[in-house]
Amino acid sequence: GIQVEQSPPDLILQEGANSTLRCNFSDSVNNLQWFHQNPWGQLINLFYIPSGTKQNGRLSATTVATERYSLLYISSSQTTDSGVYFCAVESRDKVIFGPGTSLSVIP
Amino acid sequence: ETGVTQTPRHLVMGMTNKKSLKCEQHLGHNAMYWYKQSAKKPLELMFVYNFKEQTENNSVPSRFSPECPNSSHLFLHLHTLQPEDSALYLCASSRPGVMHTEAFFGQGTRLTVV
Numbered sequence: 001g002i003q004v005e006q007s008p009p010d011l012i013l014q015e016g017a018n019s020t021l022r023c024n025f026s027d028s029v030n031n032l033q034w035f036h037q038n039p040w041g042q043l044i045n046l047f048y049i050p051s052g053t054k055q056n057g058r059l060s061a062t063t064v065a066t067e068r069y070s071l072l073y074i075s076s077s078q079t080t081d082s083g084v085y086f087c088a089v090e091s092r093d094k095v096i097f098g099p100g101t102s103l104s105v106i107p
Numbered sequence: 108e109t110g111v112t113q114t115p116r117h118l119v120m121g122m123t124n125k126k127s128l129k130c131e132q133h134l135g136h137n138a139m140y141w142y143k144q145s146a147k148k149p150l151e152l153m154f155v156y157n158f159k160e161q162t163e164n165n166s167v168p169s170r171f172s173p174e175c176p177n178s179s180h181l182f183l184h185l186h187t188l189q190p191e192d193s194a195l196y197l198c199a200s201s202r203p204g205v206m207h208t209e210a211f212f213g214q215g216t217r218l219t220v221v
Contacts, residue, residue: 004149041214042214097149099149
């Protein structure tokens with residue numbers, strides 16, 4: 001089945017820094033979403049982005065489906081950005097989540 | 108607030124207990140899902156309901172029994188669970204369709220089996 005990898009697995013940032021999170025997948029996908037899981041466990045939908053680029057405030061995402069990767073950009077990071085970031089892909093009627101990137105933003 | 112509400116937020120139950128998790132969505136979606144998130148494991152899809160019909164069961168043990176009485180409500184009935192079933196259980200909903208579209212998640216129920 002499809003493999004989903006995320007990098008880096010862990011990331012520590014100083015408040016105000018920028019970062020790029022990556023999601024690689026091993027097969028063609030129909031859909032891709034980025035989620036932020038806050039420290040209380042809730043998954044927040046960030047982007048629904050099977051292809052192209054989207055921006056929402058300090059966050060933006062780009063998916064290049066032909067090259068099988070997606071990037072999540074976080075600019076001017078804040079402590080509230082801390083948590084785990086997951087990408088989830090849908091391929092052949094299956095939804096697979098990546099292992100996540102654990103982000104800690106320190107003041 | 109995502110429009111998907113799960114109750115309870117936390118649950119501790121013994122292995123002989125019977126309990127139920129509840130999920131409610133007010134987004135007008137017709138597809139609902141249960142996911143399990145265990146420590147240090149990727150999120151696992153357990154069940155999918157489309158228009159109140161179960162369309163996917165990913166080899167989930169029978170001690171987990173889903174119920175979808177209408178498009179807005181989803182339950183997960185639990186009985187004779189094992190300690191390894193302790194996990195965060197997440198409910199999600201999306202627009203109608205056989206395949207997932209943009210999904211919105213509830214806050215989750217953190218379950219501890221003792």
